[in-house]
Amino acid sequence: MGDNPSGSTNAPAGGPGVTGRHARAAGNGVSPSSYDEPPIGGGGALPKKARFSMETGFRGLSTSAGAMVLVIIVAIAIFLIAKAVPALRANTVNFFSYEQWFPNDAQPKFGIAAIAFGTVLSSVIALIVAVPIALGIALFLSHYAPKRLANPLGFSIDLLAAVPSVVFGLWGRDVFAQPVQDFSIWLNKYFSWIPLFGGDGPFGRSIMLGSLVLAIMVLPIIISLSREVFQQTPTANEEAALALGATKWEMIRTAVLPYGKPGVIAAVMLGLGRALGETIALAMTLGTVFNISFNLIQTGGNSIAANIANTFGEANDTGRGALIASGLVLFAITLVVNMAARAIIYRRREFRDAAA
Amino acid sequence: MSTMTQSDLPGVGMTPGNIRSKKLPLAMNLAVAVVAFGLAAAIVYGFGIGNWVLVVVLGWVLYLVGLLIAASRVEGRRAARNRAWRSLIYSACILAILPLASVVWTLISKGVQRLDGDFFNSSMNNIGARDPGGGAYHAIIGTIQQVGIATIIAVPLGVLGAIYLVEYGRGRFANTVRFFVDVMTGIPSIVAGLFILSFWVLIVSPWFNNGEPRFSGFAAALALSVLMLPTIVRSTEEMLRLVPGPLREGAYALGVPQWKTILKIVVPTALPGIVTGVMLAIARAAGETAPVLLVAGGAAAINFDPFNGNQSSLALFVYQQAGDASKYAPARAWTAALTLVAIVLILTIAAKMLARRNSLTR
Numbered sequence: 001m002g003d004n005p006s007g008s009t010n011a012p013a014g015g016p017g018v019t020g021r022h023a024r025a026a027g028n029g030v031s032p033s034s035y036d037e038p039p040i041g042g043g044g045a046l047p048k049k050a051r052f053s054m055e056t057g058f059r060g061l062s063t064s065a066g067a068m069v070l071v072i073i074v075a076i077a078i079f080l081i082a083k084a085v086p087a088l089r090a091n092t093v094n095f096f097s098y099e100q101w102f103p104n105d106a107q108p109k110f111g112i113a114a115i116a117f118g119t120v121l122s123s124v125i126a127l128i129v130a131v132p133i134a135l136g137i138a139l140f141l142s143h144y145a146p147k148r149l150a151n152p153l154g155f156s157i158d159l160l161a162a163v164p165s166v167v168f169g170l171w172g173r174d175v176f177a178q179p180v181q182d183f184s185i186w187l188n189k190y191f192s193w194i195p196l197f198g199g200d201g202p203f204g205r206s207i208m209l210g211s212l213v214l215a216i217m218v219l220p221i222i223i224s225l226s227r228e229v230f231q232q233t234p235t236a237n238e239e240a241a242l243a244l245g246a247t248k249w250e251m252i253r254t255a256v257l258p259y260g261k262p263g264v265i266a267a268v269m270l271g272l273g274r275a276l277g278e279t280i281a282l283a284m285t286l287g288t289v290f291n292i293s294f295n296l297i298q299t300g301g302n303s304i305a306a307n308i309a310n311t312f313g314e315a316n317d318t319g320r321g322a323l324i325a326s327g328l329v330l331f332a333i334t335l336v337v338n339m340a341a342r343a344i345i346y347r348r349r350e351f352r353d354a355a356a
Numbered sequence: 357m358s359t360m361t362q363s364d365l366p367g368v369g370m371t372p373g374n375i376r377s378k379k380l381p382l383a384m385n386l387a388v389a390v391v392a393f394g395l396a397a398a399i400v401y402g403f404g405i406g407n408w409v410l411v412v413v414l415g416w417v418l419y420l421v422g423l424l425i426a427a428s429r430v431e432g433r434r435a436a437r438n439r440a441w442r443s444l445i446y447s448a449c450i451l452a453i454l455p456l457a458s459v460v461w462t463l464i465s466k467g468v469q470r471l472d473g474d475f476f477n478s479s480m481n482n483i484g485a486r487d488p489g490g491g492a493y494h495a496i497i498g499t500i501q502q503v504g505i506a507t508i509i510a511v512p513l514g515v516l517g518a519i520y521l522v523e524y525g526r527g528r529f530a531n532t533v534r535f536f537v538d539v540m541t542g543i544p545s546i547v548a549g550l551f552i553l554s555f556w557v558l559i560v561s562p563w564f565n566n567g568e569p570r571f572s573g574f575a576a577a578l579a580l581s582v583l584m585l586p587t588i589v590r591s592t593e594e595m596l597r598l599v600p601g602p603l604r605e606g607a608y609a610l611g612v613p614q615w616k617t618i619l620k621i622v623v624p625t626a627l628p629g630i631v632t633g634v635m636l637a638i639a640r641a642a643g644e645t646a647p648v649l650l651v652a653g654g655a656a657a658i659n660f661d662p663f664n665g666n667q668s669s670l671a672l673f674v675y676q677q678a679g680d681a682s683k684y685a686p687a688r689a690w691t692a693a694l695t696l697v698a699i700v701l702i703l704t705i706a707a708k709m710l711a712r713r714n715s716l717t718r
Contacts, residue, residue: 063525065517069537136449140446144442162643164696170678170690171458270542277547279545279546324554327547330546
């Protein structure tokens with residue numbers, strides 16, 4: 001929602017000049033004796049601006065509500081740092097390179113290397129699986145499906161985006177784990193010469209299961225965002241391509257895809273942000289093993305968010321601080337990804353407005 | 357659709373589809389399919405390397421390759437490529453529908469097992485591992501209270517923030533706020549939970565509780581409101597921008613001050629859209645598990661007081677029952693998941709219906 005670049009963003013409704021002047025001019029009929037400047041032109045009978053009025057009050061209220069967003073973002077960083085620092089001080093090993101997680105011991109030892117790796121690996125695999133399929137479906141909805149089919153289908157995909165992640169986690173653990181395990185065993189039998197699919201088992205609650213569940217979860221988001229972008233392709237571009245004798249696919253490749261590219265990139269980055277921060281589904285499907293391994297099918301894998309959800313229950317003070325420190329890293333990663341995505345969207349918006 | 361079809365222009369129909377005289381006949385298409393799947397079955401069962409799933413996958417790949425070759429013989433390279441991409445796009449659709457349909461099917465078939473009055477009228481208090489009963493009453497109470505409080509906090513802030521962005525905000529500061537609202541949309545829910553944990557639970561709540569940190573439903577509500585705020589600001593902002601400028605100017609011309617114009621003209625005009633956005637935000641917040649897990653702690657008993665003591669929520673109930681060793685736990689988890697999805701979907705569908713009746717459109 002709200003991610004389609006609307007052309008009117010830079011053209012505020014209302015208009016600043018009109019609003020500002022009129023707000024001051026609209027008085028409640030104060031007597032002319034209350035001003036001390038000499039009257040200028042026809043506005044002489046207008047009252048002076050009161051020092052404090054409903055207008056300034058309301059303006060201040062809404063400005064502070066807007067500023068609240070910045071306050072919250074800064075507060076998140078400050079409070080996470082404040083609680084993370086004591087735990088990091090107590091840490092006896094390097095936080096960034098150590099792979100295990102024992103913050104509750106008398107000699108706390110914890111490091112983010114393995115779980116940060118797991119977070120990035122599972123998200124990247126999820127996107128590699130989800131993006132081509134999502135783009136295919138988005139193109140199907142925007143250019144291939146008849147309208148009678150596309151509208152309800154798009155509606156139900158929007159609904160799927162609203163399904164809570166815990167439901168996908170439950171499904172992944174109870175239903176999807178079995179086929180993935182069979183598939184893993186099959187892969188291991190015939191493709192164990194590829195390091196990704198090696199290992200001696202056990203197979204099941206692996207990076208592959210987590211990533212596939214994650215892929216299914218980010219699918220609706222990427223579909224609905226890129227579908228909107230594809231639908232906005234100027235009809236003139238499409239018709240020009242067709243008029244030059246392009247086939248439908250050539251039209252899509254030459255007119256739709258280049259036009260939608262920045263929007264698709266932004267959608268993918270937003271999906272990546274969602275995947276990186278996903279907690280519960282991964283906590284329910286990953287095997288919770290702290291190691292750095294590219295093996296996709298052996299039981300294992302962990303992510304920052306899943307680790308927080310799994311180990312929060314038995315954490316002591318230092319343990320909590322350690323989890324908050326890992327949350328800070330996650331916050332930083334997602335902040336960078338999201339800011340990059342938004343920067344792309346904003347650049348595209350300016351480009352569109354300039355072209356229009 | 358942008359393409360001119362034959363019916364639009366009788367006699368001139370020269371679309372890419374029919375400009376070429378030779379087309380791949382349907383029989384050929386079917387023949388390729390039969391050969392492909394037959395070959396796949398022969399390979400798979402002949403070498404004994406898999407089951408019917410592999411047959412379908414391999415057969416599909418062979419069919420696509422065969423179609424590409426056959427079509428490029430008959431129709432030419434470009435048309436064949438067009439055909440291949442169309443098949444790929446259609447198969448992407450089928451591939452994605454399978455797991456999503458499976459989610460829906462499992463949810464319903466497993467969810468109805470415990471869908472009885474007992475489930476909605478009892479809590480998990482004194483329910484041991486061997487007890488088949490138990491329900492989600494406490495969790496439903498928790499969800500309603502937490503989401504309700506979060507809505508009360510987030511809606512005024514969000515709507516006022518959007519009013520600032522649309523009506524007052526100019527220049528660098530407003531652009532910064534707008535940018536960070538968008539960035540805040542992507543903050544992971546677990547980070548919001550950790551923020552409230554370190555801010556409210558560990559620092560503020562000891563003041564009220566003799567120095568002991570205390571979990572509460574209110575803390576969960578705070579975390580949820582952090583998650584709802586950017587969504588509400590964004591959707592409200594979009595709606596306020598759709599209010600036509602002449603409406604505002606008319607009010608100004610009558611001498612109405614700006615704040616009154618906003619409250620009496622602009623916001624009521626955009627109200628259906630704002631409500632839609634709020635409902636979508638509520639639906640999203642109701643499904644969040646991680647923040648509730650971190651700051652409300654979860655509880656087995658009914659707790660009506662959101663400011664005092666552990667609370668559960670439906671999403672957290674699903675998570676905890678899923679991790680429970682009792683053989684009755686999965687059924688409870690699925691029924692709770694079905695309830696949760698029902699609530700979320702009803703809210704979402706109602707919001708979309710409302711959006712459809714909205715007179716302000718892009």
